[in-house]
Amino acid sequence: MGFSLIGTVLAIMAVLGFLIGNQRARGLARAGRLHSLPRYHGVFVALWTALPGLLMIILFAVFSTGMINSMVMENGQGGAGDPHMLAVELNKIQLIAEGRMPFQEGMGVSWDSVERMKNLHRNADILALFCVIAVGVVGFLYALRRIRTDFRARQEVERIVRVLLVVASSVSIFITLGIVLSLIFEALRFFAVVPVSDFIFGLQWSPQTAIRADQVGGSGSFGAIPLFAGTLMITGISILVAAPVGLFCAIYLSEFASPNVRGWVKPALEILAGIPTVVYGLFAALIVAPAISDFGGQIGLDIASESALAAGLVMGIMIIPFVSSLSDDVINAVPQAIRDGSLAMGATEAETIRQVVLPAALPGIVGALLLAISRAVGETMIVVMAAGLAANLTANPLQAMTTVTVQIVTLLVGDQEFDSPKTLAAFALGLTLFFVTLILNIVALGVVKRYHEKQ
Amino acid sequence: MVGKNVNYSFETMHLEASQNTTPPRVKMEAKGVDVYYGDKQALEKVDLPVPLNRVTALIGPSGCGKSTFLKCLNRMNDTVVGCRVTGSITLDEEDIHSPTVDVVQLRARVGMVFQKPNPFPKSIYDNIAYGPRIHGMTRDRTELDQIVEESLARAGLWNEVKDRLQEPGTSLSGGQQQRLCIARAIAVNPEVVLMDEPCSALDPIATARIEELIDELCNKYTIIIVTHSMQQAARVSHYTGFFHMGELVEYDHTEAIFTNPQQERTKGYVTGRFG
Numbered sequence: 247m248g249f250s251l252i253g254t255v256l257a258i259m260a261v262l263g264f265l266i267g268n269q270r271a272r273g274l275a276r277a278g279r280l281h282s283l284p285r286y287h288g289v290f291v292a293l294w295t296a297l298p299g300l301l302m303i304i305l306f307a308v309f310s311t312g313m314i315n316s317m318v319m320e321n322g323q324g325g326a327g328d329p330h331m332l333a334v335e336l337n338k339i340q341l342i343a344e345g346r347m348p349f350q351e352g353m354g355v356s357w358d359s360v361e362r363m364k365n366l367h368r369n370a371d372i373l374a375l376f377c378v379i380a381v382g383v384v385g386f387l388y389a390l391r392r393i394r395t396d397f398r399a400r401q402e403v404e405r406i407v408r409v410l411l412v413v414a415s416s417v418s419i420f421i422t423l424g425i426v427l428s429l430i431f432e433a434l435r436f437f438a439v440v441p442v443s444d445f446i447f448g449l450q451w452s453p454q455t456a457i458r459a460d461q462v463g464g465s466g467s468f469g470a471i472p473l474f475a476g477t478l479m480i481t482g483i484s485i486l487v488a489a490p491v492g493l494f495c496a497i498y499l500s501e502f503a504s505p506n507v508r509g510w511v512k513p514a515l516e517i518l519a520g521i522p523t524v525v526y527g528l529f530a531a532l533i534v535a536p537a538i539s540d541f542g543g544q545i546g547l548d549i550a551s552e553s554a555l556a557a558g559l560v561m562g563i564m565i566i567p568f569v570s571s572l573s574d575d576v577i578n579a580v581p582q583a584i585r586d587g588s589l590a591m592g593a594t595e596a597e598t599i600r601q602v603v604l605p606a607a608l609p610g611i612v613g614a615l616l617l618a619i620s621r622a623v624g625e626t627m628i629v630v631m632a633a634g635l636a637a638n639l640t641a642n643p644l645q646a647m648t649t650v651t652v653q654i655v656t657l658l659v660g661d662q663e664f665d666s667p668k669t670l671a672a673f674a675l676g677l678t679l680f681f682v683t684l685i686l687n688i689v690a691l692g693v694v695k696r697y698h699e700k701q
Numbered sequence: 702m703v704g705k706n707v708n709y710s711f712e713t714m715h716l717e718a719s720q721n722t723t724p725p726r727v728k729m730e731a732k733g734v735d736v737y738y739g740d741k742q743a744l745e746k747v748d749l750p751v752p753l754n755r756v757t758a759l760i761g762p763s764g765c766g767k768s769t770f771l772k773c774l775n776r777m778n779d780t781v782v783g784c785r786v787t788g789s790i791t792l793d794e795e796d797i798h799s800p801t802v803d804v805v806q807l808r809a810r811v812g813m814v815f816q817k818p819n820p821f822p823k824s825i826y827d828n829i830a831y832g833p834r835i836h837g838m839t840r841d842r843t844e845l846d847q848i849v850e851e852s853l854a855r856a857g858l859w860n861e862v863k864d865r866l867q868e869p870g871t872s873l874s875g876g877q878q879q880r881l882c883i884a885r886a887i888a889v890n891p892e893v894v895l896m897d898e899p900c901s902a903l904d905p906i907a908t909a910r911i912e913e914l915i916d917e918l919c920n921k922y923t924i925i926i927v928t929h930s931m932q933q934a935a936r937v938s939h940y941t942g943f944f945h946m947g948e949l950v951e952y953d954h955t956e957a958i959f960t961n962p963q964q965e966r967t968k969g970y971v972t973g974r975f976g
Contacts, residue, residue, distance in 0.1 A: 583819035587882070590777055591832045591889060592809030601831065606822045 252303060252375050259382045260296035263389070267291030270393050282399035290399045293406050294389035298381040306374040314366045315340075318359055339363050429680060432673035439667040440468045445674060447471065451637035453657060453668045468671050470678060472639040476647035477679075480558045480629060481622040483643060487562025488618055492569025493611065499570070500577040501599055512571065519567040523627040530560035530632035542644065552634035554647040561628050565618040572617065576610025577603060609694040616690045620683055626651040650679050709750055709952045714940075725752035728923040729774060729811075729893060734788035736769050736778065743769045747788070747949045749942055751893070756915060756924045758938035758955065760931055762970070765944040767927045771895050774925065775811035776804050792893070809836055812891035816898040818878035820870030820885075825862050828870040828881055829853060832889035848888055856884035857914055876907025883914065887922065894918065896926040900933065912937050931971055935959050943967045 268288030271280060280287075315336055338355050341347035343363040393399070437445070448469015495515065499508050535556035542549030549555075580603050588598040604611070626649070634646035635656060657672040711724035729751040736744040744766045751757050751774075759767040769778070776797060778784045790797050797807050809832075820828050829849040832838075839845040849866070853859040858880045862873070870881055879899055886894055896915070900908040915924055915937045928934050934941050935955060942952040943966070951958060951967040962968045 581819070583815060583817060584821055586777065586780070586813075587815060587819040587821065587885075588831070589780060590775060590808055590813035590815075591835070591885065592805050592807075592812075593831075593835050594805050597835045601835070602821050602823075 249303065249307070252378050255375065256296055256299045256378055256382060259299070259386070260292040263295035263386050264288040264292035267390065267393060270390060274393065274395050278395040281396050286399040286403050287393050289403050291386060291389040293403065294385040295382050298385045299378040302378045302381050303374065306370065310370045314363065314370060317366060318363050343367065426680065429673055429677045432670055433677040435665070436667055436670035436674040444468060445470055449639055453671055466667065468667065470675060472637040473648060473650045473653050473675065475639055476554065476637070477623060477649040479554050479643060479647055480561065480633060480649055481619060483555060483558025484561035484565060484622045485615070485619060487559055488565045488569050489615060492566045493573055495566070495570040496573035496577055497599060499574045501595065512574065515567045515570055518564065523564065523625060526560050526564050527627040527631035530556050530628050534560050535632050547644065549644045550646050552632060552646040553644050554633050555643040557629045557633035558643065560632060561622050561625055564628065565621050568618040568621060569614050572614035573607070573611050576607045580606045612690055612694050616687065619686065623683060624651060626655055630655065650675050709748060711750065711752060714953055725755050727751065728753040728793065730791045732789045734770070734773060734786065734790060736773060737785045739783045743947055745947045749949055749952055751923060751925060752940060753923050754919055755939040756919045756926060756937050758934035758941045759925065759927045759944060760934050760941060761944035766947045767944045768897050770944070771897055771925060771927050774893070774895055775808050775813055777813065779804060809889050810891055811893040811895060812886035812889065813895040814882050814886050814897065814899045817902050818875060818882050820878050820881050823870060824867045825870050825881065826866040828885050829888045832885060836889055838889065852884040852888040855887060855918065856880045857910065858884055876903050876910060879903060879907065879911060880914065887918070891922065893923045893925065896924065898927050898929060901929060943970060945970070
């Protein structure tokens, strides 16, 4: 594509704009006192040169392909009137035009339309280049004309930069919004087929419906309770493992360990966070789950070879570093002065830690636990490998269970029809999970805030 | 006059000052105290008796070792990595470094107020109740309430905070926070209160308030105060020790130190020629 060329041209123009603006301002400075430093004038000109061009590039990137496609189609084949076939045809033309597929007779597309597409793309690139240069020059001239001794270039630059910052932060917000909206719309399609109450309160999860007439499948029931129960159970077990171990570890590291020990142990712990979850999954499936099962056999308990306990334990190990490393940081951030204050009262170190240091660090520790929980809720691989796929609704951690994320994966793996309830159920699960974690976060923030007020 | 007078005693000070009152009893006494931070010697051969129920001020330029000495008295230096203390320090004639002394007990008897107010991130009430609770000084809530009220009243803070005991200690002003810390220190009923530049972060009005408080408190407690301000030392203390470069240069009645110092260095410092 020609974007790299256009980008280079734009960058060169911006640099030139800076130099010329800077020079012009210096020239004026000899005549009278400038309000702003010359380099602000330079930056002002550069921004006015580059930003309109950048906007132009974005417009072209967003709209040119769509316009070219529609132009190719309305002029060329016309297809059979079927939109699906039309899309396939267009795709072929595109691939051939980009040289990623050899052209053969009898593919259903004519060489004419391929040529036409190539031409249109070339023209669009040239047009884009000229447009960018044109708006760049206009912006440049406009900015240059505004340079005067009393021109407040610094304020102007700061205003533009502020707008850029706002744009940058809105991008992430809008993307989040887009994700949520796409979830909501797909989930609505699901709820058109399956009633909301069945989904939220149903106790049975077996989404294996037949997607073609010749397949055998269940009637399908989409009760999400077993999945959320499984998620809750496995997350709960992992937090039961990670919270005490991680917190004690953090207390040892920050309060008792010598700097030398800390220098070794902390990075070593953080390595745990770097292990791919699939490796944890292997560890859980091949070592922990059989070990638990064997142990159960010895004491006369019937434990499935895939159990929520195994997955939860290993997941707990996985999230220890999240708890320990963050908690260690916040405990370290507690001022030494209040530790000294407590020790000078004749408090023991244990009393100081329990009653002064930990309460002071609590908001950070809650934050660390929350991060750990959200990791655990979102974790998929370990559960697939160690807890199985069976959606059992049970309070017994020794049985196989499954979680929301695992089901989303299994629903979307393999050949799927994108409007069957089975596929759409994944979006409904995703949406529900999103709301659950959202509520979790809000509650936790509330807890932290109330604690802060009390402090 | 060569060197410094090694054996300070209140009897000789009284003879020199020719006062008619009986000399005070010795509450704490340092003999030949050396302190090292790693290889660096911070204090050298300090001998200093601390009089019972009097205010003793330690003055000297920055880095002279006066705060280090103060921290030796309740072994707060224990928490500093690489810090070594030799020599003997006694509290009621018992060596505070002897194995029979529990450092936790020692600190309950020798309380401390720090340079910057350091209230715990708890309510005003819990700040004061912290010490009595950890030392199990009370049997029920009524007794605890009483200790909290008494301590706050003795620190002159009760009237200002009695309606807001559940508010966080950090919501008070700087001067109030420092008085809160003093109240917290005296809530466990210590025998000695160490104050490490307690007014250096405060405005003049809050400072005057604390100085008044020190004056009232010395009836009940033995107070040792480190201060940068010679005026403050002159105003609040009965005895003053002048530290310079890690040694105790001179120790005497406050009046004697400021009006008739025996050592050239003391004279130079109190008259403002260096420091």
